[in-house]
Amino acid sequence: xxxxxxxxxxxxxxxxxxxxxxxxxxxxxxxxxxxxxxxxxxxxxxxxxxxxxxxxxxxxxxxxxxxxxxxxxxxxxxxxxxxxxxxxxxxxxxxxxxxxxxxxxxxxxxxxxxxxxxxxxxxxxxxxxxxxxxxxxxxx
Numbered sequence: 796x797x798x799x800x801x802x803x804x805x806x807x808x809x810x811x812x813x814x815x816x817x818x819x820x821x822x823x824x825x826x827x828x829x830x831x832x833x834x835x836x837x838x839x840x841x842x843x844x845x846x847x848x849x850x851x852x853x854x855x856x857x858x859x860x861x862x863x864x865x866x867x868x869x870x871x872x873x874x875x876x877x878x879x880x881x882x883x884x885x886x887x888x889x890x891x892x893x894x895x896x897x898x899x900x901x902x903x904x905x906x907x908x909x910x911x912x913x914x915x916x917x918x919x920x921x922x923x924x925x926x927x928x929x930x931x932x933x934x935x
Contacts, residue, residue: 828840828847829844829845829863833864833928834850834862835852835860835861835930835932836850836863837858837859837861842899843900843901844863845861845902851932852932854908854935855934855935856912858907858908859904859906860918860934861902861903861904862918863900863901863903864900864902864920865899866898866899867898869896872893873893873894873923874894875894876891876892876920877889877891877919877920877921878918878919880918881914881916882915887905887911890906905918911934913934913935914933915932917931918930
């Protein structure tokens with residue numbers, strides 16, 4: 796029994812440390828997020844925000860482009876939509892999410908861009924049926 800006590804104690808210490816680690820990691824992740832309300836990036840975090848190192852206005856064709864919307868200030872549930880527009884203004888794709896009150900970020904995707912041609916594109920943000928803003932970006 797005495798020999799097993801240090802083993803049991805070390806298990807408890809590991810459990811405490813591993814439980815503390817995710818909170819610490821989450822705090823670091825939140826510090827490294829783009830501070831814009833509407834951010835474009837090549838990836839998003841698990842909470843739906845664009846990390847600073849993934850933010851850009853130009854992307855390589857093939858992968859996805861993400862638009863993250865900071866909805867922290869929303870007082871009710873809302874529908875957030877992005878319309879991905881081609882250089883000629885036609886809609887290539889729509890992506891929409893119903894966002895519950897209390898949500899911090901919502902991430903929307905262009906889908907794969909391998910069939911898109913290089914050029915200037917736009918992501919138009921529509922919240923509850925009302926056009927709010929647009930973000931220009933380029934595909935290389």
